[in-house]
Amino acid sequence: MTEQNRVSVQLQGLRKVYGDAVALENFSLDIAPGELVALLGPSGCGKTTALRILAGLDTDHSGQIIINGKDVAGTPANKRNMGMVFQAYSLFPTMSVLENVAYGLRVRKVDRAKRDARAQELLDLVGLGEMGKRLAHQLSGGQQQRVALARALAIQPNVLLLDEPLSALDAQVRTQLRDEIKRIQTEVGTTTLFVTHDQEEAMAIADRVGVMRHGVLEQCAPPQEVYLNPANVKVAKFVGAMNSLPAEVTSPTTLKIYGQSVNLRVGEGGAPTTKTGKALVRPEQLTLSHGDGSGPASATIINLTFLGPLTRISVRMTGDSSVLFISMPSALALDFPTGSTVNVEIRATSVLLDF
Amino acid sequence: MKRKLTPANYLALLAATSFFVFPLIAAFEFSLRVNLGKSHGFDNFRWVFQQEGFKTNLGVSFRLALLTAVAVLVLMVPTVVYLHLGGGRWKRMIEFICLVPLVVPVISFALGVGTAFPVFLQSTVYELSFLYVIVSLPYTYRALDVGLSSIPLLTLVEASRASGASMRQTLLFVIVPTIRSAVNGAVFLAIALSLGEFTLAVLLHWDTFPTWIANISQGHILNAIALSVLSLVGAWLVVVVMAIAPKSLRSNKTQEATS
Amino acid sequence: MSQVVAQRTGTPKKGAGPLAYLSRGSTLKSLVPLMPFLAFVAYFLVFPLTFIIRDAFLSNDGKFTLDNFAECFKGVYGHSFAVSIRLSFISAMIGAIAGAIIASAVVKTGTRSRRAIAATASVFANTGGVPLAFMFLAGFGTEGLVTKALKALGWNMYSGSFTLFSETGIILVYCFFQIPLMVLIFTPALENIKPEWREASDSLGGGRFSYFTRISVPLLFPAFLSTTLLLFANSFSAYATARAMTSGTLPLMPLLIGNLVDGNVLANQEHLGHAMAVCMIGVSAIVMGIYLLVLKFSKAKP
Numbered sequence: 001m002t003e004q005n006r007v008s009v010q011l012q013g014l015r016k017v018y019g020d021a022v023a024l025e026n027f028s029l030d031i032a033p034g035e036l037v038a039l040l041g042p043s044g045c046g047k048t049t050a051l052r053i054l055a056g057l058d059t060d061h062s063g064q065i066i067i068n069g070k071d072v073a074g075t076p077a078n079k080r081n082m083g084m085v086f087q088a089y090s091l092f093p094t095m096s097v098l099e100n101v102a103y104g105l106r107v108r109k110v111d112r113a114k115r116d117a118r119a120q121e122l123l124d125l126v127g128l129g130e131m132g133k134r135l136a137h138q139l140s141g142g143q144q145q146r147v148a149l150a151r152a153l154a155i156q157p158n159v160l161l162l163d164e165p166l167s168a169l170d171a172q173v174r175t176q177l178r179d180e181i182k183r184i185q186t187e188v189g190t191t192t193l194f195v196t197h198d199q200e201e202a203m204a205i206a207d208r209v210g211v212m213r214h215g216v217l218e219q220c221a222p223p224q225e226v227y228l229n230p231a232n233v234k235v236a237k238f239v240g241a242m243n244s245l246p247a248e249v250t251s252p253t254t255l256k257i258y259g260q261s262v263n264l265r266v267g268e269g270g271a272p273t274t275k276t277g278k279a280l281v282r283p284e285q286l287t288l289s290h291g292d293g294s295g296p297a298s299a300t301i302i303n304l305t306f307l308g309p310l311t312r313i314s315v316r317m318t319g320d321s322s323v324l325f326i327s328m329p330s331a332l333a334l335d336f337p338t339g340s341t342v343n344v345e346i347r348a349t350s351v352l353l354d355f
Numbered sequence: 356m357k358r359k360l361t362p363a364n365y366l367a368l369l370a371a372t373s374f375f376v377f378p379l380i381a382a383f384e385f386s387l388r389v390n391l392g393k394s395h396g397f398d399n400f401r402w403v404f405q406q407e408g409f410k411t412n413l414g415v416s417f418r419l420a421l422l423t424a425v426a427v428l429v430l431m432v433p434t435v436v437y438l439h440l441g442g443g444r445w446k447r448m449i450e451f452i453c454l455v456p457l458v459v460p461v462i463s464f465a466l467g468v469g470t471a472f473p474v475f476l477q478s479t480v481y482e483l484s485f486l487y488v489i490v491s492l493p494y495t496y497r498a499l500d501v502g503l504s505s506i507p508l509l510t511l512v513e514a515s516r517a518s519g520a521s522m523r524q525t526l527l528f529v530i531v532p533t534i535r536s537a538v539n540g541a542v543f544l545a546i547a548l549s550l551g552e553f554t555l556a557v558l559l560h561w562d563t564f565p566t567w568i569a570n571i572s573q574g575h576i577l578n579a580i581a582l583s584v585l586s587l588v589g590a591w592l593v594v595v596v597m598a599i600a601p602k603s604l605r606s607n608k609t610q611e612a613t614s
Numbered sequence: 615m616s617q618v619v620a621q622r623t624g625t626p627k628k629g630a631g632p633l634a635y636l637s638r639g640s641t642l643k644s645l646v647p648l649m650p651f652l653a654f655v656a657y658f659l660v661f662p663l664t665f666i667i668r669d670a671f672l673s674n675d676g677k678f679t680l681d682n683f684a685e686c687f688k689g690v691y692g693h694s695f696a697v698s699i700r701l702s703f704i705s706a707m708i709g710a711i712a713g714a715i716i717a718s719a720v721v722k723t724g725t726r727s728r729r730a731i732a733a734t735a736s737v738f739a740n741t742g743g744v745p746l747a748f749m750f751l752a753g754f755g756t757e758g759l760v761t762k763a764l765k766a767l768g769w770n771m772y773s774g775s776f777t778l779f780s781e782t783g784i785i786l787v788y789c790f791f792q793i794p795l796m797v798l799i800f801t802p803a804l805e806n807i808k809p810e811w812r813e814a815s816d817s818l819g820g821g822r823f824s825y826f827t828r829i830s831v832p833l834l835f836p837a838f839l840s841t842t843l844l845l846f847a848n849s850f851s852a853y854a855t856a857r858a859m860t861s862g863t864l865p866l867m868p869l870l871i872g873n874l875v876d877g878n879v880l881a882n883q884e885h886l887g888h889a890m891a892v893c894m895i896g897v898s899a900i901v902m903g904i905y906l907l908v909l910k911f912s913k914a915k916p
Binding site: 375379442452468488558583584 | 737749
């Protein structure tokens with residue numbers, strides 16, 4: 001397969017302000033050669049700003065951008081050799097698909113035969129080898145994004161930048177193209193920054209996921225780690241579903257939740273400063289057993305939502321009337337019809353406390 | 356979009372057609388008169404083509420049109436593109452400037468030019484081209500502005516920049532082809548204005564095709580009528596054929612967006 | 615059309631930020647790319663304008679004076695204001711109303727014919743000068759074909775005081791470019807009126823009259839007004855056609871200015887011409903000001 005650059009990226013202490021709004025605050029991120037990092041966060045969290053600063057499309061920021069050991073902060077966008085894929089409508093409407101892919105080489109004055117051959121190679125890579133002669137508007141949304149990917153890779157970019165490339169597509173195409181992007185990225189080995197607001201997408205595609213809130217990178221770690229060991233309460237609440245259970249601090253390392261003793265994990269926020277708080281427990285960290293309506297963990301099933309392999313069960317605690325969500329395999333959920341009385345058990349090795 | 360026309364609509368279209376067609380037919384009939392109206396023929400047309408001034412003045416007007424078109428492109432395309440990108444805060448100011456020529460009657464403008472311009476500029480007929488650029492500003496600005504509003508300009512520019520293109524390459528390879536029909540519209544306007552403009556040409560004492568027609572009309576009235584019919588019908592044919600030609604001959608889908 | 619709308623929503627939001635690479639830094643710096651345009655306009659538009667205004671205040675021996683303006687409002691010059699403004703107003707009204715009626719028929723035809731009509735209108739809207747004058751002489755002159763045909767049908771256009779060289783005659787001639795200009799500009803505005811609105815109005819029990827007064831008129835008024843004022847400016851400044859038609863018999867402002875500066879009628883009156891030119895700009899500016907005011911108080915934007 002085609003030669004690609006393998007470069008490292010270091011973003012150090014980036015800060016960007018639009019008027020009064022801080023878009024990015026002390027943002028630092030290292031990306032290893034060939035790694036795919038996904039920045040995840042709600043809109044307005046600064047993830048796109050970080051990507052655009054790396055691309056050179058946003059300037060007037062402080063901090064350093066080091067690519068392969070060289071600070072490129074003063075280099076204009078068109079000299080940074082970045083491959084960029086936008087959300088949508090980025091294909092040049094008057095050029096054929098092949099011309100679109102060859103564009104970066106054309107402006108680099110590569111001769112026609114060479115650049116067309118290279119463009120064809122990339123179209124083959126994204127599975128659109130036959131579509132070279134078409135115009136952008138003759139392709140589906142998914143195909144257009146494949147072409148945009150081929151165009152971004154044609155110039156052998158230092159870094160591949162993907163700015164919500166899937167969010168304008170239908171659900172089914174989105175999953176398919178997501179896996180395809182991962183396959184191609186692994187194959188060509190280009191260092192990649194992927195920006196998305198979709199958790200599932202970030203988890204599925206990235207080597208590491210960077211969770212962002214209000215311009216701050218809260219945690220950047222492999223997907224499993226972000227999900228299972230969130231660095232702090234903010235990350236825990238943002239990524240995946242979370243129950244907040246009333247908890248009492250019984251020792252520096254243990255909590256009491258509905259009469260059960262659970263290990264306390266101390267996050268970035270430090271040790272608890274109060275005696276009580278809300279323990280963060282994921283729906284799949286809770287299980288049910290049939291109960292007799294007594295005891296602190298007693299509850300009543302109020303609703304079941306069938307989600308295919310899993311079923312989401314909502315229960316109301318007898319003691320404090322709070323509602324919890326429990327997720328379990330659908331086959332097991334059959335045992336718990338609506339209205340039945342149950343006991344809730346916590347099956348987590350350790351939990352974070354929101355205090 | 357096609358809807359049913361009412362009888363009143365048909366009546367309006369019929370009345371309009373007659374109002375515009377009858378003078379044309381009448382003028383055409385006049386232009387065919389020879390031997391003091393005793394018979395008909397194409398002598399008046401033939402006479403026109405034999406005149407030395409026909410070729411030279413038409414040539415001057417075409418060269419003026421060409422220069423005006425080029426000047427409009429070079430001046431206006433980068434300017435309006437910039438207003439749609441980083442220069443948005445100046446858009447209102449530039450819009451206002453572009454409307455000023457509507458408020459300044461051409462005759463007033465001509466007076467100012469006569470006194471204000473230095474000799475070196477006033478010594479060439481091509482000074483008219485620069486003035487035509489000014490007079491056509493309201494129309495060319497509008498055409499380009501509408502064209503640029505109908506495309507995802509920012510994304511295209513950023514995609515091009517990220518691909519490694521300079522601003523100049525982006526303009527030439529991406530933006531201009533994408534707004535081809537709007538650019539064509541602006542150029543057509545500028546050309547049409549240059550070919551037909553009379554006031555500035557006559558007051559600044561230049562000979563162009565329109566002033567030549569006015570000149571020969573003193574004494575060769577039927578020939579002038581022949582020439583008038585010829586130029587109007589000629590222009591009309593060119594424009595209509597271009598407008599209804601099959602889509603493949605015209606530029607691509609941005610045409611729908613801007614028309 | 616729908617595709618365009620979809621594309622627009624896909625465009626990232628605008629703002630100072632994302633485009634910083636084009637307008638880095640200060641306000642002044644962001645003017646730099648506009649310099650060619652501003653320089654061009656300054657030299658070819660603003661510079662000549664300042665000279666007209668300066669000369670309008672100069673006497674023949676180069677001293678400051680207001681006499682030129684005083685002269686403007688006397689005699690034939692003062693009269694020309696009334697004639698020019700009246701003629702332009704009537705011609706704009708006729709052009710706008712007739713053009714709007716024709717446009718409302720044009721908008722119902724197919725895409726292709728609409729395109730052909732637009733192209734035709736653009737050619738006719740640009741006719742003027744000698745060619746236009748001759749067409750009307752050939753058609754509506756005393757020996758014109760239309761005049762003869764109408765006479766044969768029993769109506770003599772020239773039985774009264776009508777001539778093509780009178781105010782009425784000029785208005786008739788100006789219709790030839792005013793009506794197409796209105797059709798050209800007003801048809802796109804009509805195209806923006808969605809048939810769904812008519813259906814919505816009908817379904818809510820609104821009649822034809824209430825649809826017209828409550829929906830069409832408020833929506834179209836700004837476009838109608840702006841085009842009408844454009845027509846006014848168009849005929850107000852028309853010189854070529856007026857010159858070809860009347861050879862100076864009708865006191866129109868552009869014709870008087872032309873005579874004054876060409877010097878073949880009266881010598882040493884150039885500065886009066888400049889003052890008249892400034893007055894014309896003033897009239898146009900007042901009209902534009904009225905338009906902006908009306909626009910401010912109407913709800914829809916053009």
